[in-house]
Amino acid sequence: MEAKLKELVPDLASESFRLGFADDGALNSGDADAYRHMMLVSVRLDDGSWVNFSSTTLGATQHADWSVLTVTICFGVAIIVVAVLLLRWATRPLRDLAVAAERFSLDQIPKxxxxxxxxxxxxxxxxxNTMRERIxxxxxxxMQALAAVxxxxxxxxxxxxLRSELMDxxxxxxxxxxxxxxxxxxxDSTLEFLRGGVSSEAIRPIDIVSVIETIVDDHADQGHAVSLSGTSHGRVLGRLLALKRAFWNVIGNAVKYGTRAMVVVTETPDGLAITIEDxxxxxLERDFERVFQPFVRLEESRGRDTGGSGLGLTIARAVVLAHGGEIALANRPEGGLRVTITLPRLAQPEQQLAQVIAGDPVLPHGPTVHTASHSAST
Incomplete structure (x- = not known):
């Protein structure tokens, strides 16, 4: 600043012009370094008197200290890393709790x-843990009470x-x-529903087409118009009796509420699709979801021809979802009901068996339910 002023006003002699920072004593600021924000200027006039004034230096350009900035960034990154690690450590038990809740099943020994x-x-x-033990x-x-009843x-x-056999x-x-x-x-239907998925039946590979063929043959032997077409073999992983009960309920509904039933088994990219039509x-559309509720029957007469407990579709949906599948209902354009059940095909048996035992869905995505319609629940 002094050099610039002397360049602009050459007449300023060194002994008649003085410029510098204010000292701490003048500002009484101690260790605050406030003097660096003020310049004191003294100029001697022609008559020998001095003019003293001050000027702030707040507008002066200050260069960043890159070493301090680097250290600050390193400290910030270190704090973030430590915070993330601590957060993961604190939330890991919560993730384990969520996984345990998702895998909770009544038919396995609780861990x-x-x-x-x-x-x-x-x-x-x-x-x-206490809640699971109580459940x-x-x-x-x-189940013990139900067995006794x-x-x-x-x-x-x-x-x-036995007494009816003595009637004439x-x-x-x-x-x-x-x-x-x-x-x-x-x-039997009520016990199956109240069992709530508890089963001691072993999980093993099953040819589901053979199971369906047995059900179709039984209905055909009873004089019902039932047909089976499509692929001749389809292996899935699950419980034989449970799957047989589910398909018996659905095919039985088609036979009961229609004059004929058509069963078609097709392969899909993820597994098998079994379509039952009548x-x-x-x-009605408003009853789409209602037919899956327990003890609900859209036909209220409970006559011998159409009577039932209202648990057929409830049990069927529970079994299908337990095996990682989906069940979808839709009205046929030409009249009647179409029930589509999809099941994952048997692939990598060891891994799939471990998933079923652990309670995980067999399909990559979680089980879902799509409802469109049904003529009546069993």
Whole structure:
């Protein structure tokens, strides 16, 4: 600044012009370095007097200290890394808790969740373990009670069936036997529904086409118009009796509410698609989801021809979803109902078996349900 001023005003002699920073004593600022923001200027006039004034230097250009900036960035990155690691450590028990909740199943031995992590997470894990034990105990007690009730109900039914054989009137005997058979069917359906997925049946590879063919042949032997077409073999991984019960319910509905039933098995990129069609009346759009609810029957007469417990589709959907599949209902344009069930095909048996045992869906995506219509629930 001094050099620039002398360049502009050459008459300023060094002894008549003085410029410099204010010192700490003048500003009484201590260690604040405030003097660096003020310049003091003294100029001697021609009469020998001095003019003193000050000027701030806040507008002066200041160069960044790259070493300080680098250290600051390094500290910031280190803090972020440590924060991420701590966050992952704190949330890992929560992820384990979510996985355990998703894999929770009533038909497997419960494995206690590790109670680690922060205090709140440990408390949540302990509460989850307690809840799972209570649910397992509740279901076990309920199943024991259901087994006892089933035994107590079947005993008088068996006695009535034996007594009906002593009746001379054949027509009355047939009616009594039909009523007893209907009672046994309702008991079986209710127990199957209340079992809630608990099953001791082994998971193994199954040729689902052979299972469906057996069901179709049984209905054909009873005089029903049922046909099966499509691929001749299709292997899936699951429980044989559960899958047979599900397809028996769906095909039985098609036979019950239509004059004929058509079953078609086709291959898809992800597995198998089984389509069951009938020429029945179908249902209204507002009842699409309602038919899957337990104990719901759209036909309220409960006559011998169309009677039932209202659990057929409920059980079928539960079985299909448990095997990683989907069930979709739709009305046919020409009239009747189309039920489409998709199941993942058997691929990499060891990995797929481990997923089923662990309770994971077999398909890459989670199981979903699409509903469009149905003529009535079993």
């Amino acid at each position: 206690p969740l590790d109670e680690t992590g922060p205090a709140e997470v440990r408390r949540a894990a302990r509460a989850f 397992q105990r509740l279901v076990s007690e309920r 089933s035994h107590d109900l079947r005993t008088p039914i068996t006695r009535l069936r 009137d054949e027509a009355t005997r047939d009616l009594v036997d039909a009523d007893l058979a209907e009672m046994e069917g309702m008991i 020429d029945g009346p179908g249902i």
